[in-house]
Amino acid sequence: MSADIAIDQLDEAQARAELARLADLLAQANAAYHREDAPVFDDAEYDALKRRNAEIEMRFPHLKRSDSPSEQVGAAPSEGFGKITHAVRMMSLSNAFDDEDVVEFDQSVRKYLGAPGEIAYTAEPKIDGLSLSIRYEMGQIIHAATRGDGEIGENVTANALTIADIPQTLDGAPDVLEVRGEVYMSHADFAALNARHAERGGKTFANPRNAAAGSLRQLDPEITHARPLKFFAYSWGELSAPLADTQTAATRRLQALGFQINPLTRRFTEITDLIAHYHNIEAQRATLGYDIDGVVYKVDDLALQRRLGFRSTTPRWAIAHKFPAELAWTRLEAIDIQVGRTGALSPVARLTPVTVGGVVVSNATLHNEDYIAGRDSKGGEIRGGKDIRVGDWVEVYRAGDVIPKIADVDLSKRPDDAVPFLYPTVCPECGSEAIREEGDAVRRCSGGLICPAQAVEKLKHFVSRGAFDIDGLGAKQVEQFYKDGWIKEPADIFTLRDRFSTGLQQLKNREGWGEKSANSLFDAIDVRKTIPLAKLIFALGIRHVGDSSASLLATTYGTWDAFEAAMTEAQIGVGTQWEDLLAVDGVGAVMATSVITAFHQEAERASIDRLVAHLTVVEAAKPKNDSPVSGKTVVFTGTLEKMTRAEAKARAESLGAKVSGSVSAKTDLLVAGPGAGSKEKKARELGIETLDEDGWLALIGTA
DNA sequence: GAGCCTCGAGTTCG
DNA sequence: CTCGAGGCTC
Structure with a gap:
């Protein structure tokens, strides 16, 4: 059979036939494996087929099939890249900009854990590339996805396969392992690539990060193959079995599996040592040979990481200590005013184009009136109280390496005829009065x-x-x-x-x-025309109602009719509809007023009605959560010994419970530790179920 | 009333 | 990504 022919002896026709056969076999094997019935092949056989497929593709990249087994999972990308939903969300990191932020980070970790004694942190350079998540099953690479929005990324498997630092097979890994890390390009390779491009008269890349991103997102894997990309592993997503007990050991394990781990990664128990290591890395920045933009600190103990958990988009157990941003001087040519959806007037600086951190910047945000005047909204000084005038020389940086902002003004170069910027009090688009509410930072068009x-x-x-x-x-x-x-x-x-x-x-x-x-x-x-209720509410663009509040309102009211009726009947500040609205966790008076107003203003209401007449609105599903405490209101009292309050609350909420501070008739469950007093008494009077801490942990299944 | 956390609304460039 | 502000907890 052709499977016996050595790959380097295959001719094209044979290779094509062999790829077809392998695609077929592996598809069967995958189907069997995922249905969990009798596997067609054992692991070693599967492994061998997959490897053979990859090797043939490597030798004959142009023969690679659109349904190539190396790109399994998700639909075949017809246009651009397919999408992959990350099994475990890819989080971003919160930032520390100075030593004080790092100290605060440590304090918040300790506070959350409640006097945990010594805490060890790891410190590693933050590579300036793009993050990638690579999934392996039974030691075989299944797919590789970019970060995307954290939930859904792009399928770049074929390209990832061409990166030498990314093993195609793993020996001794958990059955399911998602390895996460950073794809980057070294300075030397970047320079060589640009030189090659320049020679051929092609376009060059502005910086190594763009080169890495552009290379990974090539539709033709052969091009990616020719680009010298590298990869450092630093984290993981879904796992079928734990890698280790600590961050340090887990990354060592990844290293043993064949991944590159950044050699400057260290472990410390003192914050001063973390910060010293930060400055040490900063001092080596120019000679590392690749771009980094800071140092990442992580709690080393994975059990503590688990306890600390996540905020909405960032873990509580890690922070990125950023290097100071690159700065550049340029001239401010004009200040334009843009008008947003809510009528907010926002000033934008038009600049003489200047390169900052590898990209050419010609616009920068000026935030608001006070920012231009050199005051913060409470009257304090910013930028040393210097105002910004058209004609000024200004120092620009990219906040978070993205948004251009103005850091400073050079008064010595200020033209004699420069005058303070006169902020408009009339909307530049429609001429209506632009009003700034008391205590508000923004001025809004009233039109x-x-x-x-x-x-x-x-x-x-x-x-x-x-x-x-x-x-x-x-x-x-x-x-x-x-x-x-x-x-x-x-x-x-x-x-x-x-x-x-x-x-x-x-x-x-x-x-x-x-x-x-x-x-x-x-x-x-x-x-x-068929639209989920949450999306409709969000789309209305009611002030203070964003993505998340719209979902909240949708799940609360369930149907458009119920929502519309409630908002129509509701009165601001009084009545049952108002009370019901405020009873929703996350809705306050400001948002409630804004929503009700939208339904009572004649023109806006008529517009909404005309819209909805065309639509079929899909009912919002009640959030179903089958944990034993979902939908229950829980109160914690007394001393909790195995977790802090914040932790108990976060855990309970993640299981769908509502946590309240005081016992009332609405309370379903009281968790009382030693030293509980009046709350326990009240719960007894009201006949509310009461558990101790162990009983609670048993209930939620983490005793 | 202060202090956290989260959300909303604004922004740039490739 | 950041700022300001809304909402909630302590």
Whole structure:
């Protein structure tokens, strides 16, 4: 059989046939494995097939099949890359900008754990590349995904396979292992790559990070193969068995499996030592041979990491201590005012283009009125109280290496005729009065939907990701349609097809629009006529109601009819509807007022009604959580010995319980430690179930 | 009332 | 990514 032919003796036709055969076999094997019935092959056989497949692909990259087994999981990417949902979310890290932030980090860890004694931390350079998660099952690489938004990343398996630092098979790994780390390019390789490109007259990359990102996201793996990418492992996602008890041991284990671990990783028990190591690494920055942008500290003990857990997007047990940002001087040419969806006037600095941290910056945010004036919103000084004037020389940096901001003003170079910036009190877009509420940092246009800028921004929000997300109808198209007078409010989107049976002709005549694209736009719009309640509420763009609050409202009220009826009947500050709204955990008076107002203002309400008439709104599912405490209100009292309050609360909430501070008739369960007093007495009077700490831990299954 | 945490709304460039 | 502010806890 062809399986016996050595790979380097295969001709093209044989290779093609062999790849087809392997794809078929491995697909069967995967199906069997995932159904957990009798595996077709044992591990060693599977392993050998997978390796053979990869090796043939390596030799004949152009023969690689679209359904290649090396890219298993998820749909075959038809356009660009397929998506992969991370089994375990890829978190980001919170940042420390100075030594004091690091001390505070340590204090918050200790406070959360409650007098834990000595705590060891690891410190490692933060590589400036892009993060990658690589999944292995039974020692075989299954897929590799970029971080994406943390939940869903892009399938770059074929490209990851070409990186020498990424093993294709692992010996002695847990059955399921997701290895996480950073893909990067060394300075030397970056320079050589750019030199090669320049020679051929091609475009060069601005910095190693862009080169690494551009290389990993090549659609043709052969190109990626020719790019010298490297990989450091530092973390993991899903695991079928623990790697070790500590961060240090776990990364050593990854090293033993064949991954590169950064050699400057150390373990310390004193914060002063962490900070000393930070400065040590900083001193070596120029000679490392690759870009780093800080040092990451992690609690070493994985049991403590587990106890500390996560905030919404960041772990409590790690922090990135960033190096000071790169700075550059340039001239401020103008200050423009943009008007946002809520009417907020935001100033933007137009700069003489300047390179900062490897990219050319020509705009920078100026935040608000006070920032320009050199005051913070409480009247204190920022930037030494220097105001910013058009014509000034300003020092620019990229906050978080992303958003350009102004750090300083050089008064010695200020032109004699420079005058303080006069912040407009009238909306530059519609001429309505722009009002700054007492105690508010932003000035807002009072024009509402009369203001074209607000109307357009609201429409852009309506079609954005997370809201209606209509394929082919992005910010640009919305702007154009608004200018044409075809779409003035969200409801107009859903009558486009009908109203433009004649207009289609016009649409087709416009550049970039053929009959096909116009029809696919209309189809994409029709698809979204059925919309989940949460997305609809979010799409309305009510101030103070974002993604998360919209979901909250949706699950609280369940249906559009219930929500709409409640908001219509509700009165601000009084009545049962108001009380019900405020009883929702996470809704306060400000948000409640904002929502109710939207449903009571005539024009806005009419617009909402016109929109909803076109839609089928999908009921919001009640959050189902089958933990024994989900939906229960729990109160903790007395001294907890195995966990701190914050920890107990976070754990209970992650299981779907609501944690309250005081016992009332609504309380379902009291957890009382030693020293419990009046709360326990009250619970007894009310006949509320009471448990001690061990009873609670047993109940939630972590005794 | 202060202090945390989370969310919302703003922003840049490739 | 950051700032400001809303909401909740102590």
